[in-house]
Amino acid sequence: MSATPSSPLPPFDAADPLGLDDLLTDEDRAVRDTVRRWAADRVLPHIAGWYERGELPGIRDLARELGSLGALGMSLTGYGCAGASAVQYGLACLELEAADSGIRSLVSVQGSLAMYAIHRFGSEEQKQHWLPRMATGEVIGCFGLTEPDHGSDPAGMRTHARRDGSDWVLSGRKMWITNGSVAGVAVVWAATDDGVRGFVVPTDTPGFAAPEIHHKWSLRASVTSELVLDDVRLPADAALPEVRGLRGPLSCLSHARYGIVWGSMGAARASFEAALEYARTREQFGKPIGGFQLTQAKLADMAVELHKGILLAHHLGLRMDAGRLRPEQVSFGKLNNVREAIEICRTSRTILGANGISLEYPVMRHATNLESVLTYEGTVEMHQLVLGKALTGLDAFR
Numbered sequence: 001m002s003a004t005p006s007s008p009l010p011p012f013d014a015a016d017p018l019g020l021d022d023l024l025t026d027e028d029r030a031v032r033d034t035v036r037r038w039a040a041d042r043v044l045p046h047i048a049g050w051y052e053r054g055e056l057p058g059i060r061d062l063a064r065e066l067g068s069l070g071a072l073g074m075s076l077t078g079y080g081c082a083g084a085s086a087v088q089y090g091l092a093c094l095e096l097e098a099a100d101s102g103i104r105s106l107v108s109v110q111g112s113l114a115m116y117a118i119h120r121f122g123s124e125e126q127k128q129h130w131l132p133r134m135a136t137g138e139v140i141g142c143f144g145l146t147e148p149d150h151g152s153d154p155a156g157m158r159t160h161a162r163r164d165g166s167d168w169v170l171s172g173r174k175m176w177i178t179n180g181s182v183a184g185v186a187v188v189w190a191a192t193d194d195g196v197r198g199f200v201v202p203t204d205t206p207g208f209a210a211p212e213i214h215h216k217w218s219l220r221a222s223v224t225s226e227l228v229l230d231d232v233r234l235p236a237d238a239a240l241p242e243v244r245g246l247r248g249p250l251s252c253l254s255h256a257r258y259g260i261v262w263g264s265m266g267a268a269r270a271s272f273e274a275a276l277e278y279a280r281t282r283e284q285f286g287k288p289i290g291g292f293q294l295t296q297a298k299l300a301d302m303a304v305e306l307h308k309g310i311l312l313a314h315h316l317g318l319r320m321d322a323g324r325l326r327p328e329q330v331s332f333g334k335l336n337n338v339r340e341a342i343e344i345c346r347t348s349r350t351i352l353g354a355n356g357i358s359l360e361y362p363v364m365r366h367a368t369n370l371e372s373v374l375t376y377e378g379t380v381e382m383h384q385l386v387l388g389k390a391l392t393g394l395d396a397f398r
């Protein structure tokens, strides 16, 4: 039904200039508001201190609370998972990352990488054994693909699994693994005589260690670890039965990247809001700096990219819900949104002047977090190459 010409236009909303809220269902809004309230209550009051100290204390309690919100394995069905839509999962990622990328990373790795791998490629026994406790946050999961010498190109991974009788024996090292030191279960990808395979590794198995990586200047409120696998002996049924080859880890990554398309816009929104508020109240040369044309140009350009990015994320969410989302489209979204998000944080930082470098404001924290987000789940260059190949039909990866 079209509106009559005399219908009053809705007022302009600086928080939602395109009226994207109209695209959401009541249930979508309820999910978004619940996660936003949780983050405001449980993360925002503490995050600057955690970030400064490089810690995520109470991560097990946070995981349980996220579990009771239904945020872990949120878009998966059965086994205690919430069975939410892709759009709702995306909205949750946005709200979590508006608090901190580290919290969204905890949720992405748990749900989109570790749980997704077991849900999609696991046996019924593996699903029954792990997923319900991962959905509640009782068990934290990690996902080990990257190695010290194999990041963007995991095909040459050195971690391998050999048969010994009916057992598997895993050896190797994984690097930069989110949640590693706090995980109860690790999904580890290893080379076998039968191609790359995934293994579900209880982290108390002898020979498994996960020392934490320190000295990070990004994602400081997130646990990042090395995984050391020293002749880790596993029963035959530890292997994920339903997948062979890199298709396994890459399809998990595609799911997690989808969450980042939304999440990165959360970091951007928080930075933009800080800059807008600052521009309205900070006075120089006798008036608020938001009254200068140069500041307005920055704010207008940031608002355009922020809400275009959210619109793009929503579009991809609708395609995922319809079962029509291609990996190249996820690359499109991750490439654009993380790149624009980091640019919004940097521009916001300039509006805050010297205050922009302080942890009193969220902007620099988000900007440095996004340096990791720009690199993990496929670097900018990898997504350019994915799109370049799709556009030209020519493979430029090697």
Ligand SMILES: Cc1cc2nc3c(=O)[nH]c(=O)nc-3n(C[C@H](O)[C@H](O)[C@H](O)COP(=O)(O)OP(=O)(O)OC[C@H]3O[C@@H](n4cnc5c(N)ncnc54)[C@H](O)[C@@H]3O)c2cc1C
Pocket: 109, 143, 144, 145, 146, 148, 150, 151, 152, 153, 175, 176, 177, 178, 179, 218, 219, 224, 372, 375, 376, 377, 378, 379, 380, 381, 382, 396, 397, 398
């Ligand atoms: C905080 C954090 C958390 C992470 N969590 C996880 C996790 O939970 N699990 C996991 O498995 N991994 C994780 N990672 C690792 C991440 O996925 C890798 O860092 C990423 O894949 C890039 O690998 P790399 O760092 O080895 O860089 P490299 O692959 O060595 O790349 C270095 C540079 O070279 C460029 N480059 C490489 N090949 C080409 C090419 N063909 N053409 C053009 N440029 C190229 C890259 O784009 C990049 O700019 C995490 C990383 C970080 C920082």
